Amino acid sequence: MTTTRLRVRQAVLQALHDELESDPDVVLIGEDIAAAGGVFKATEGLVDTFGPKRVIDTPISEMGFLGAAVGAAATGLKPVVEMMFIEFIGVALDQLTTQAARFRYLSRGRVTVPLVVRGSAGAGLGFGAQHSQMLDHWFRGNAGLKVCVVSNAQNAYGLLRSAIRDPDPVVVLEPRVLYGERQELVVGEEGIVPLGKARTVREGGDVTVVTAGAMVPVVEQAAALMSDTSVEIVDLQTLVPWDTDTVVASTASTGRLVVVEEGPWTGGWSNDVAAHVSSELFGRLRAPVARVTCPDAPIPHSGPLEARYLPSPEYVAEQTTRLITTGRAPLPWWAEEEKVQ
Amino acid sequence: MSADDVSLKRRQALQDGPVQRLERMMEIRRVEESVLELFNDGYVRGSTHLAIGQEAVAVGLAAAARPTDMVACTYRGHGTALALGLPPEAVIGEICGRQVGCTDGLGGSMHLVEPDVGLLPTFAIVGAGIPVATGAALTAWVRGTDDAAVAVFGDGTANIGAFHESLNMAATMKLPVVFLCENNLYGEYSRIDRTTPVADIADRAAAYAMPGVVVDGQDVDAVTAAIGEALARARAGEGPTLVEAKTYRYSGHSRTDAGAYRPDGELDQWKQRDPIELGTARLLESGIATQEDVAALEASVAERVQAAVDIVLASPHPDETEILRHVLAPANR
Numbered sequence: 001m002t003t004t005r006l007r008v009r010q011a012v013l014q015a016l017h018d019e020l021e022s023d024p025d026v027v028l029i030g031e032d033i034a035a036a037g038g039v040f041k042a043t044e045g046l047v048d049t050f051g052p053k054r055v056i057d058t059p060i061s062e063m064g065f066l067g068a069a070v071g072a073a074a075t076g077l078k079p080v081v082e083m084m085f086i087e088f089i090g091v092a093l094d095q096l097t098t099q100a101a102r103f104r105y106l107s108r109g110r111v112t113v114p115l116v117v118r119g120s121a122g123a124g125l126g127f128g129a130q131h132s133q134m135l136d137h138w139f140r141g142n143a144g145l146k147v148c149v150v151s152n153a154q155n156a157y158g159l160l161r162s163a164i165r166d167p168d169p170v171v172v173l174e175p176r177v178l179y180g181e182r183q184e185l186v187v188g189e190e191g192i193v194p195l196g197k198a199r200t201v202r203e204g205g206d207v208t209v210v211t212a213g214a215m216v217p218v219v220e221q222a223a224a225l226m227s228d229t230s231v232e233i234v235d236l237q238t239l240v241p242w243d244t245d246t247v248v249a250s251t252a253s254t255g256r257l258v259v260v261e262e263g264p265w266t267g268g269w270s271n272d273v274a275a276h277v278s279s280e281l282f283g284r285l286r287a288p289v290a291r292v293t294c295p296d297a298p299i300p301h302s303g304p305l306e307a308r309y310l311p312s313p314e315y316v317a318e319q320t321t322r323l324i325t326t327g328r329a330p331l332p333w334w335a336e337e338e339k340v341q
Numbered sequence: 342m343s344a345d346d347v348s349l350k351r352r353q354a355l356q357d358g359p360v361q362r363l364e365r366m367m368e369i370r371r372v373e374e375s376v377l378e379l380f381n382d383g384y385v386r387g388s389t390h391l392a393i394g395q396e397a398v399a400v401g402l403a404a405a406a407r408p409t410d411m412v413a414c415t416y417r418g419h420g421t422a423l424a425l426g427l428p429p430e431a432v433i434g435e436i437c438g439r440q441v442g443c444t445d446g447l448g449g450s451m452h453l454v455e456p457d458v459g460l461l462p463t464f465a466i467v468g469a470g471i472p473v474a475t476g477a478a479l480t481a482w483v484r485g486t487d488d489a490a491v492a493v494f495g496d497g498t499a500n501i502g503a504f505h506e507s508l509n510m511a512a513t514m515k516l517p518v519v520f521l522c523e524n525n526l527y528g529e530y531s532r533i534d535r536t537t538p539v540a541d542i543a544d545r546a547a548a549y550a551m552p553g554v555v556v557d558g559q560d561v562d563a564v565t566a567a568i569g570e571a572l573a574r575a576r577a578g579e580g581p582t583l584v585e586a587k588t589y590r591y592s593g594h595s596r597t598d599a600g601a602y603r604p605d606g607e608l609d610q611w612k613q614r615d616p617i618e619l620g621t622a623r624l625l626e627s628g629i630a631t632q633e634d635v636a637a638l639e640a641s642v643a644e645r646v647q648a649a650v651d652i653v654l655a656s657p658h659p660d661e662t663e664i665l666r667h668v669l670a671p672a673n674r
């Protein structure tokens with residue numbers, strides 16, 4: 001087993017390197033990924049090693065190059081497309097959700113699209129309302145497409161390698177606040193993280209907190225604040241298809257579930273988790289399922305407001321504690337403010 | 342005076358003459374330099390895209406257009422916003438996320454706005470403003486006013502679908518819109534010749550049967566004239582024009598980018614044709630201003646921008662309750 005200490009962005013780079021090396025059909029496509037090595041430096045140096053036919057710079061033409069990647073995938077290559085900021089896929093979404101995710105079905109399995117779209121996502125750096133969203137809801141709900149979210153260097157490496165090997169289109173979201181986070185991780189075959197499997201970050205007996213992406217470290221800090229409470233933390237890792245077994249088993253053992261999501265209150269994956277667990281474990285829960293999310297608002301730029309917009313460790317700890325002590329799901333902060341007014 | 346009255350007054354001042362236009366270019370430069378200082382001092386979160394070197398395009402546009410002509414501009418829009426009339430504290434304040442900013446600090450560097458001088462919320466997605474400007478022209482066309490619209494975008498943006506769809510639609514419908522391309526030779530870290538098979542974006546006008554005009558983007562008078570002519574065509578019902586201003590950004594693409602991908606000497610060569618120096622030389626030669634006048638202008642600009650920075654740094658961050666305001670109309674929630 002080989003281990004090494006890498007930042008999240010370096011883990012992405014390592015995964016891309018290892019897949020480019022092991023499979024000649026893998027190609028990378030995106031804006032400023034070759035000569036410049038990527039805006040987040042996740043492809044640095046790869047063009048020098050693998051050449052301009054494997055690591056391909058494009059014009060600013062997302063519909064063109066994402067669509068070209070779909071076509072290349074349908075005809076034998078395994079393209080990995082970089083969306084510098086995941087929002088940019090908005091100008092190209094048809095190619096992924098309505099084309100790539102339909103080919104297998106519409107060809108009855110004869111034309112498939114082993115495509116990966118990886119993009120930086122999420123808030124926390126002050127990039128404002130058009131460069132800070134998670135946007136996983138643009139991809140969920142499109143049968144034929146898998147979606148995962150990175151939360152550390154290990155799964156940045158391992159999920160991406162799985163995604164590239166997967167026979168279907170996969171979106172990998174990389175929270176950009178995490179790119180600089182460093183960790184000792186396993187690389188090589190043993191470092192591969194399967195799609196569709198959650199990871200138990202920490203075991204506990206009083207409450208299960210299910211989360212993903214940049215909220216994983218937030219929830220870990222929240223758990224540290226709740227010294228009297230034994231918190232089990234589950235990192236979903238893959239949002240579609242998500243690991244119902246792990247989540248249901250964990251919640252069955254703790255009797256309580258809090259779902260913490262970086263995303264709007266409405267339409268988030270935390271609703272699916274809450275609905276599924278509530279019906280599976282009806283009558284066996286000690287409290288209703290609680291959700292901790294962002295408000296239904298665009299993401300504000302100003303520092304203190306963005307900090308308020310995102311669930312903080314203190315807020316997660318407060319809501320979790322309230323759930324446990326009152327046995328009722330606490331209202332989100334914005335709903336309470338409305339009531340007070 | 343309300344904030345928009347100030348903006349309108351500042352906009353109208355550009356009509357007073359070449360001295361005012363030079364002064365505005367100086368102000369833009371000084372504001373951008375201050376933004377860089379504030380960024381380095383940790384007052385600016387996220388990204389920021391400077392337009393030092395491109396001042397003449399912004400001021401030429403603002404001098405040629407009316408405040409009722411709607412402008413769709415990009416994240417590289419601090420200069421355009423100042424030229425259109427926003428006061429420095431509204432721009433710097435927004436970039437620093439303070440209450441005094443033009444969107445109360447909610448938008449940040451990439452999202453400036455002042456509809457009363459024609460500035461739609463600026464666009465941080467490449468190409469997004471081009472169809473929107475086309476739509477503003479559609480309003481004028483449907484209502485039969487003689488207003489026009491302007492889409493401002495970069496050379497790299499001429500490779501995105503929205504550019505082509507909008508030009509085709511505007512030309513077919515003869516909409517009163519001007520497509521203003523600021524060709525600064527780079528889209529992010531890629532030189533135009535690595536992404537685009539034509540050297541002049543204006544060549545693409547031919548595909549949509551509209552005039553394509555190349556103008557010296559460092560010469561404020563030339564820019565004003567070219568955009569003025571295109572606007573006149575638009576107002577006369579003759580349809581859109583693609584105006585390409587050849588210019589250069591002195592800084593890298595955004596905050597931390599040093600622009601190392603540029604060939605040696607290119608920046609220095611462009612600095613030989615600095616828009617502010619060119620504008621100054623012209624005023625001196627024609628006798629409109631003296632060296633002392635120019636020095637006084639510089640001093641007053643520096644003072645004004647410093648005062649704006651002071652206002653911004655004394656301004657609080659917006660209140661938390663702003664997060665949930667203006668998501669939808671109050672009755673719609």
Ligand SMILES: Cc1ncc(C[n+]2csc(CCOP(=O)(O)OP(=O)(O)O)c2C)c(N)n1
Nearest residue numbers: 088417465466467495496497498527528529
């Ligand atoms: C759809 C989309 N793709 C990519 C980006 C990232 N991006 C922001 S600015 C930029 C370069 C644009 O170049 P150009 O049009 O020449 O304008 P300039 O920055 O030079 O003013 C890119 C690629 C984006 N914001 N939106």
Ligand SMILES: [Mg+2]
Nearest residue numbers: 495496527528
């Ligand atoms: Mg450019």
